[in-house]
Amino acid sequence: xxxxxxxxxxxxxxxxxxxxxxxxxxxxxxxEASFRHYLKQDYLFLLHFARAYxxxxxxxxxxxxxxxxxxxxxxxxxxxxxxxxxxxxGWGLSQExxxxxxxxxxxxxxxxxxxxxxxxxxxxxxxxxxxxxxxxYAEIGRHLAKAAGSVEANPYADWxxxxxGEEYQQVARAQIAQLDKLCAQEQGSERxxxxxxxxxxxxRLEAAFWDMALQCQL
Amino acid sequence: xxxxxxxxxxxxxxxxxxxxxxxxxxxxxxxEASFRHYLKQDYLFLLHFARAYxxxxxxxxxxxxxxxxxxxxxxxxxxxxxxxxxxxxGWGLSQExxxxxxxxxxxxxxxxxxxxxxxxxxxxxxxxxxxxxxxxYAEIGRHLAKAAGSVEANPYADWxxxxxGEEYQQVARAQIAQLDKLCAQEQGSERxxxxxxxxxxxxRLEAAFWDMALQCQL
Amino acid sequence: xxxxxxxxxxxxxxxxxxxxxxxxxxxxxxxEASFRHYLKQDYLFLLHFARAYxxxxxxxxxxxxxxxxxxxxxxxxxxxxxxxxxxxxGWGLSQExxxxxxxxxxxxxxxxxxxxxxxxxxxxxxxxxxxxxxxxYAEIGRHLAKAAGSVEANPYADWxxxxxGEEYQQVARAQIAQLDKLCAQEQGSERxxxxxxxxxxxxRLEAAFWDMALQCQL
Amino acid sequence: xxxxxxxxxxxxxxxxxxxxxxxxxxxxxxxEASFRHYLKQDYLFLLHFARAYxxxxxxxxxxxxxxxxxxxxxxxxxxxxxxxxxxxxGWGLSQExxxxxxxxxxxxxxxxxxxxxxxxxxxxxxxxxxxxxxxxYAEIGRHLAKAAGSVEANPYADWxxxxxGEEYQQVARAQIAQLDKLCAQEQGSERxxxxxxxxxxxxRLEAAFWDMALQCQL
Numbered sequence: 001x002x003x004x005x006x007x008x009x010x011x012x013x014x015x016x017x018x019x020x021x022x023x024x025x026x027x028x029x030x031x032e033a034s035f036r037h038y039l040k041q042d043y044l045f046l047l048h049f050a051r052a053y054x055x056x057x058x059x060x061x062x063x064x065x066x067x068x069x070x071x072x073x074x075x076x077x078x079x080x081x082x083x084x085x086x087x088x089x090g091w092g093l094s095q096e097x098x099x100x101x102x103x104x105x106x107x108x109x110x111x112x113x114x115x116x117x118x119x120x121x122x123x124x125x126x127x128x129x130x131x132x133x134x135x136x137y138a139e140i141g142r143h144l145a146k147a148a149g150s151v152e153a154n155p156y157a158d159w160x161x162x163x164x165g166e167e168y169q170q171v172a173r174a175q176i177a178q179l180d181k182l183c184a185q186e187q188g189s190e191r192x193x194x195x196x197x198x199x200x201x202x203x204r205l206e207a208a209f210w211d212m213a214l215q216c217q218l
Numbered sequence: 219x220x221x222x223x224x225x226x227x228x229x230x231x232x233x234x235x236x237x238x239x240x241x242x243x244x245x246x247x248x249x250e251a252s253f254r255h256y257l258k259q260d261y262l263f264l265l266h267f268a269r270a271y272x273x274x275x276x277x278x279x280x281x282x283x284x285x286x287x288x289x290x291x292x293x294x295x296x297x298x299x300x301x302x303x304x305x306x307x308g309w310g311l312s313q314e315x316x317x318x319x320x321x322x323x324x325x326x327x328x329x330x331x332x333x334x335x336x337x338x339x340x341x342x343x344x345x346x347x348x349x350x351x352x353x354x355y356a357e358i359g360r361h362l363a364k365a366a367g368s369v370e371a372n373p374y375a376d377w378x379x380x381x382x383g384e385e386y387q388q389v390a391r392a393q394i395a396q397l398d399k400l401c402a403q404e405q406g407s408e409r410x411x412x413x414x415x416x417x418x419x420x421x422r423l424e425a426a427f428w429d430m431a432l433q434c435q436l
Numbered sequence: 437x438x439x440x441x442x443x444x445x446x447x448x449x450x451x452x453x454x455x456x457x458x459x460x461x462x463x464x465x466x467x468e469a470s471f472r473h474y475l476k477q478d479y480l481f482l483l484h485f486a487r488a489y490x491x492x493x494x495x496x497x498x499x500x501x502x503x504x505x506x507x508x509x510x511x512x513x514x515x516x517x518x519x520x521x522x523x524x525x526g527w528g529l530s531q532e533x534x535x536x537x538x539x540x541x542x543x544x545x546x547x548x549x550x551x552x553x554x555x556x557x558x559x560x561x562x563x564x565x566x567x568x569x570x571x572x573y574a575e576i577g578r579h580l581a582k583a584a585g586s587v588e589a590n591p592y593a594d595w596x597x598x599x600x601g602e603e604y605q606q607v608a609r610a611q612i613a614q615l616d617k618l619c620a621q622e623q624g625s626e627r628x629x630x631x632x633x634x635x636x637x638x639x640r641l642e643a644a645f646w647d648m649a650l651q652c653q654l
Numbered sequence: 655x656x657x658x659x660x661x662x663x664x665x666x667x668x669x670x671x672x673x674x675x676x677x678x679x680x681x682x683x684x685x686e687a688s689f690r691h692y693l694k695q696d697y698l699f700l701l702h703f704a705r706a707y708x709x710x711x712x713x714x715x716x717x718x719x720x721x722x723x724x725x726x727x728x729x730x731x732x733x734x735x736x737x738x739x740x741x742x743x744g745w746g747l748s749q750e751x752x753x754x755x756x757x758x759x760x761x762x763x764x765x766x767x768x769x770x771x772x773x774x775x776x777x778x779x780x781x782x783x784x785x786x787x788x789x790x791y792a793e794i795g796r797h798l799a800k801a802a803g804s805v806e807a808n809p810y811a812d813w814x815x816x817x818x819g820e821e822y823q824q825v826a827r828a829q830i831a832q833l834d835k836l837c838a839q840e841q842g843s844e845r846x847x848x849x850x851x852x853x854x855x856x857x858r859l860e861a862a863f864w865d866m867a868l869q870c871q872l
Contacts, residue, residue, distance in 0.1 A: 054284075323542055502708075
């Protein structure tokens with residue numbers, strides 16, 4: 001269950017959702033160079049995220065799981081990548097800039113870990129690795145949007161609005177529901193330990209992604 | 219290249235596209251029991267075919283290959299399965315009948331071989347295993363539709379019309395183009411031999427699928 | 437647990453371990469052509485079985501599971517394939533004959549199903565698909581060796597002796613122990629249902645392998 | 655070909671084999687804490703490296719490729735891990751210390767990238783990702799052993815001696831031969847570009863591994 005995994009995370013969860021990068025987005029003080037580096041890396045991240053949803057289609061044992069994965073895939077390839085490219089253009093980054101960017105180590109670590117879990121584990125392991133990303137962004141969006149003054153006159157206001165928006169919040173709720181449904185089929189403390197470990201590691205890798213972005217590292 | 223692989227097949231290609239099952243579809247003499255068995259097995263086949271397209275998304279190295287695989291996946295899950303279920307209903311088969319059906323050995327052989335090629339080989343190996351199915355049905359459709367009298371008063375007329383139709387023919391042409399594009403990146407006689415072997419084996423497994431259907435075997 | 441899965445199989449288990457092929461091995465009446473066809477297909481089977489153990493190494497989460505899979509792999513590549521080639525030579529089949537043999541549909545169905553389970557499922561799914569092969573042969577060996585007169589003056593006496601022998605019996609007991617250990621981590625009725633379904637299907641595919649061998653089919 | 659890929663790397667290759675970590679090993683000035691951190695991470699690395707060789711068994715199309723991969727797997731599980739555990743004990747690290755260690759981001763990045771290449775690409779892609787590790791260590795060993803005074807009175811002398819030793823040098827030469835053999839089957843400039851990109855990225859991730867070790871990072 002999502003709620004248990006988040007609790008098992010201990011300090012790793014707030015280290016991710018309350019990271020300096022996130023706080024500086026919230027108060028608008030994040031250096032533009034960091035945000036641009038983040039946008040470029042996030043483009044590459046989305047491509048591998050789409051591949052991961054392809055794997056989830058393959059792993060599905062029931063038609064409804066296949067449709068759930070296909071919807072996730074379509075959301076990325078039909079919508080998010082287009083939105084991302086357009087958004088990047090507003091920050092002066094062409095699609096060529098995005099494609100030319102080398103992949104940062106922290107980006108490789110999270111995306112390849114996700115793909116490897118998608119293949120070595122079963123569908124539940126995959127969703128345990130995926131959920132911190134999808135749900136953490138929703139939590140960050142909600143939290144930043146609530147903070148007084150975070151939206152107006154903030155260069156990152158539209159980024160916050162996107163993740164705080166109802167459309168994205170619903171994606172995150174559906175992700176929690178999917179993880180919880182799969183976990184309900186996986187009783188036993190040994191499986192809980194493995195899944196929780198995967199969830200915590202994925203959360204740590206999200207925080208490492210913010211580090212990389214903040215410091216404009218490869 | 220598709221044209222080379224088809225030629226390398228020798229008698230295996232006509233053994234597939236001119237199989238007794240196909241000829242009996244063409245002249246309307248195929249026993250209904252065989253057709254119903256085929257429809258039930260084809261439903262299970264489509265589910266694994268969709269999983270294979272999920273794998274192709276994962277294997278893609280370029281965005282355009284990802285979109286091509288996603289289109290194939292969407293065609294199956296959004297369109298073909300729905301059409302299939304509706305079509306089966308016309309033959310007295312409910313979706314419950316379809317889901318209850320055990321998978322025939324010949325069905326397992328082809329679908330799992332395809333999935334295994336999709337994982338053990340690269341994207342070209344996958345398309346070499348996939349193409350005989352997609353393109354062979356188009357060839358069968360065209361051929362049967364041309365044969366005088368095959369369409370009127372034939373209980374299988376709409377099945378023929380579907381595969382002879384422009385929509386399906388275009389899918390098949392796109393499949394040939396995709397295979398040829400990938401093969402152009404794979405020079406060298408050893409790779410040609412491997413890919414051709416995969417193509418021939420997939421063709422043989424399509425013929426085995428007709429055998430299974432004709433004889434109502436599991 | 438193995439004992440439950442075997443019971444869930446119903447008539448599928450005896451249809452495998454008491455198949456005509458097995459009975460004709462036992463009383464020595466099996467046509468030589470069938471046995472030779474079986475030997476050639478079994479060589480190809482062993483190669484894919486080795487690949488499956490390679491996958492099990494990849495899927496392992498604990499060092500002991502990795503070592504267990506590596507031992508299985510080494511048993512096939514260092515021992516069984518050599519024994520098999522030598523044994524085939526005694527039946528007039530050279531290694532070239534074995535390598536030239538096309539893979540039968542029933543062989544593809546079982547080996548590719550096993551590999552696909554090894555990738556799409558987790559390690560427990562893999563062992564549920566693997567166990568009917570390893571343990572069924574041990575049961576067949578024991579049973580045939582016990583039947584009076586089955587060993588003397590039977591052209592297949594050494595085949596029976598190999599699978600009835602203590603070395604192989606121990607491999608089978610270890611396989612049951614491994615499956616049971618993994619199943620103990622997978623509580624929940626939905627997982628039991630999936631694993632049992634995999635076990636039953638693998639058992640059915642073993643019987644289909646005997647059919648293929650008996651009828652010298654591809 | 656290895657020689658081409660190394661040249662394509664440009665400055666990335668020396669950034670790996672002449673990294674500060676390597677130089678400080680050579681002159682014995684590396685802080686013990688960095689070496690111990692390296693040893694702990696390298697233990698985890700070896701476990702995933704063994705999994706990668708398991709995948710290579712699965713990907714093999716020819717028996718000789720299977721045996722090559724099995725030899726690599728056996729070398730790690732039967733020999734290297736044992737040597738590593740014993741060596742770590744000499745530095746005051748118990749096997750429990752090794753198993754308790756969380757995996758560093760740079761470790762995840764390289765090992766999971768390798769496993770993902772092993773699954774998404776073919777056997778050549780896998781070996782392109784694997785080779786910088788195996789061959790780079792051999793080059794480092796040779797180079798440090800030659801440097802005057804690097805062996806005597808250096809706390810890392812036995813580490814240097816191991817990688818400079820003939821046994822390891824032979825492993826590295828065999829790795830080059832395997833990569834070159836597979837590349838000879840993969841003509842065409844597009845494949846060369848992909849394989850070279852994989853080789854360069856793996857080399858960069860090796861350098862990132864040294865960074866992580868030097869700075870005792872997770």
